[in-house]
Amino acid sequence: MLEIVLLTFKLALFTTLSLVVLATPLAWWLARSRSWLKIPISAIVTLPIVLPPTVLGFYILILLAPDGWIGMWTHQLDFGPRAFTFSGLLFGSIIYSLPFAVQPLQNSFEAMGSRPLEVASTLGLSPWQRFSKVALPLAKPGYIAAAVLVFAHTLGEFGVILMIGGNIPGRTKVISTAIYDYVEMLQYDKAHILAAGLLVFSFVIMVSLYTFQRWDGRPWAR
Amino acid sequence: MTIVMGPSGSGKSTFLRCLAGLEKPRGELFFGEKHWLGGQGFTPTHQRNLGFVFQDGNLFPHLSVEGNLRLGMGGKQQSLFEWNHVIDVFVLKKLLDRTSTSLSGGEKQRVAMARALLSSPALLLMDEPLSALDMASKADVMPFIEKMKSEFGVPTIYVTHSLLEASRIGDYILLMENGRCQEFGIAEKIFAKDRVLREGFSSLVELQRRFGVDL
Numbered sequence: 428m429l430e431i432v433l434l435t436f437k438l439a440l441f442t443t444l445s446l447v448v449l450a451t452p453l454a455w456w457l458a459r460s461r462s463w464l465k466i467p468i469s470a471i472v473t474l475p476i477v478l479p480p481t482v483l484g485f486y487i488l489i490l491l492a493p494d495g496w497i498g499m500w501t502h503q504l505d506f507g508p509r510a511f512t513f514s515g516l517l518f519g520s521i522i523y524s525l526p527f528a529v530q531p532l533q534n535s536f537e538a539m540g541s542r543p544l545e546v547a548s549t550l551g552l553s554p555w556q557r558f559s560k561v562a563l564p565l566a567k568p569g570y571i572a573a574a575v576l577v578f579a580h581t582l583g584e585f586g587v588i589l590m591i592g593g594n595i596p597g598r599t600k601v602i603s604t605a606i607y608d609y610v611e612m613l614q615y616d617k618a619h620i621l622a623a624g625l626l627v628f629s630f631v632i633m634v635s636l637y638t639f640q641r642w643d644g645r646p647w648a649r
Numbered sequence: 650m651t652i653v654m655g656p657s658g659s660g661k662s663t664f665l666r667c668l669a670g671l672e673k674p675r676g677e678l679f680f681g682e683k684h685w686l687g688g689q690g691f692t693p694t695h696q697r698n699l700g701f702v703f704q705d706g707n708l709f710p711h712l713s714v715e716g717n718l719r720l721g722m723g724g725k726q727q728s729l730f731e732w733n734h735v736i737d738v739f740v741l742k743k744l745l746d747r748t749s750t751s752l753s754g755g756e757k758q759r760v761a762m763a764r765a766l767l768s769s770p771a772l773l774l775m776d777e778p779l780s781a782l783d784m785a786s787k788a789d790v791m792p793f794i795e796k797m798k799s800e801f802g803v804p805t806i807y808v809t810h811s812l813l814e815a816s817r818i819g820d821y822i823l824l825m826e827n828g829r830c831q832e833f834g835i836a837e838k839i840f841a842k843d844r845v846l847r848e849g850f851s852s853l854v855e856l857q858r859r860f861g862v863d864l
Contacts, residue, residue, distance in 0.1 A: 542707055545671050548694035549701035550721045550768045557695075560720060564711040 428605075428617065432624075435601040438513070439581040442520040446528040446577050447570065449521065454532035455562075459541075473526050480523065484590025487519045491591065511593040516601075519587045527576040535569025536562065568640060575636045579629055650798055652815040652836070653808045655825030661808045664825065665774045668806065669701050670694040680772065700765030700803070702775040706757035708749035714760050715745040721764040729769035730801055738800050739763045739793055755786035759793055766801055773805040779814065794818055812849055813857075816840070 457469060475483055490497045491510040497518075501507035508518035543565060547557040563570075585603040592599030594608070602621050609618035653661050666672045670685065670693055677687030685692045708717050718741075722728050728735075736742055739759045744752065752760065758778055765773060778794070779787045791814070798805070798818055809815060815822060815836070822839040824832040832839055840850050 542703070543709060545694070546701070546703065546707045546709075547720070548671075549669055549699060549774075550764065551695050551698070551723050552720070553695055556723070561709060565709075567711070 428620070430597055431600055431602055431605045431621070434513075434597075434599075435582060435603075438516055438520060438601060439578045441517050442524055442581045443574050443578045445517070445521050446524060447574055450525065450528035450532055450573065454529045455536055457529065458533045458536035472529050475523050476526050480584075480586025481590060483523060484519065484587040487515075487522065487587070488591050491515055491518070510591050511595060511599060513598060516588060516592045516599050519591045520581050520584060523584060523587045524577045524580045527580050528573045531569045531572035531576065532566060535566035539565045571639060572636060575632055579632055582625060582629065650805045650807055650818050651821040651823055652819035653806060653823045653825060654810070654812075654815060655831070657810075659825045660828035661825055662776055663828070665701075665776050665806065665808055668772075669699060669774055670697055697772075698770060699772045699774060700768055700770030702758070702761050702765050702773070702778045704777050705781045706754070706761040708752070708757055708760055708764075710748075710750050712749060713745070714741065714747050714749055714752070717749055717760060718745075718764050718767055721768040723768065728767045730766050732767070734800075735763050735766055738796055753786065754782045755789045758782065758790050762793065762797055766797070766803065770803055773803045775805060775807045777808050777810065780810065791817065812846070812853055816850060816853070 453468075453472065457465060457472070488510055489495050491501070491508055492498045493502045497508065498510075501509055508514040539562065543561050544557050547561045552560065583603060584601070585607070588594075588599065588601055589604055589607075592601070592604070594600050594604045600608075602625055606618050606621050606625075609615070609621070653664065655661050663672060667674045668678070670691070673691060674686070678685040680697070683692070685697060708714075709720065712720060718735075736745075739762060741760065741763055744756060744760065749757070749760065762778070779790055782790060794814075795818055797803075807814075807818065819836040822832070822834065822836045823830055824839070824843075832843065834842075840846050
């Protein structure tokens with residue numbers, strides 16, 4: 428059982444780290460751009476919230492298959508995500524939780540407006556310095572919200588994981604799918620341990636997030 | 650110091666933003682030998698070697714007062730003006746450790762001016778730096794603007810609505826209307842030439858003499 432818990436947290440941690448990095452340029456662009464592409468891109472980013480996880484998992488599975496758009500490269504080069512492996516799971520999680528990272532970051536970048544960046548440029552700061560010394564620290568609440576939400580959301584992931592992970596013990600079996608197995612096998616005591624653990628843990632991190640936002644002033648951004 | 654005056658919407662702020670490179674207009678702009686706009690292209694704001702003081706200070710809320718001032722120096726140890734001298738002139742020693750959100754409006758503007766100077770500007774742009782302040786704070790900050798002018802002597806373009814600010818610190822006056830320069834010249838001459846300005850100015854002097862009204 429420990430193996431399952433460790434794998435779940437490893438997946439959540441890796442997903443969170445990847446998304447904090449990957450979602451930054453996307454959120455930045457969505458917050459600043461006036462291009463017509465903004466609407467379709469926003470819609471695509473939000474899709475994982477409204478689509479059933481089975482739909483998402485199904486297409487990711489097809490993408491990662493040996494003859495899929497991504498799979499044909501990863502199989503040839505022996506690198507990158509594959510279905511029924513941890514890397515495939517990570518790939519699926521990143522897509523599944525993308526909106527939970529992009530939205531708080533985008534809100535933060537929008538809330539700060541362009542003035543702090545203008546001030547920084549009149550002080551002689553280069554675009555990179557403006558981002559790292561002004562925008563990033565100002566968006567800190569957004570980053571914390573994004574990280575917490577992605578982490579918690581990945582812990583609670585079920586459908587996508589089942590579709591592309593295959594629920595293989597030690598490789599792709601996580602807490603949520605293990606609970607399903609235990610219930611099917613009528614091992615309610617084991618299911619209880621994992622379910623209650625996840626319930627309490629999720630509650631605690633959401634309480635910490637809201638406490639932080641309260642303490643840090645306005646929620647999401649400042 | 651050049652004062653830019655004109656009715657609301659006459660393009661005073663936009664003029665400053667164009668000088669700063671925060672807007673990208675058509676046309677040509679030279680600063681000394683440097684071609685800032687037109688010809689080979691566009692010099693971005695951070696390479697223009699200028700300082701900008703906005704209406705409401707715009708200190709960075711995530712940094713202390715000292716952090717704000719240091720950021721203006723961009724990691725350099727030396728600035729065109731000596732750190733201690735700038736701190737003395739704007740009386741900031743006691744404020745250095747304060748968070749920028751805890752300052753009063755007048756204090757924020759003092760920090761904003763010091764921050765702009767520490768970035769070693771060859772040109773200073775000020776967009777109605779007193780307009781967001783109440784009367785008492787205006788009177789508090791005004792002497793600092795005069796001191797800044799006499800101590801550091803950076804060529805400054807200063808946008809304002811206030812005739813008294815213009816009369817106290819202006820060397821040159823530029824009058825704008827509908828985005829164009831209507832009048833430009835030495836302050837005294839402009840004041841003498843324009844009937845409305847002349848009368849307004851003399852009644853202000855009279856007000857000041859009789860009631861001690863400041864600003």
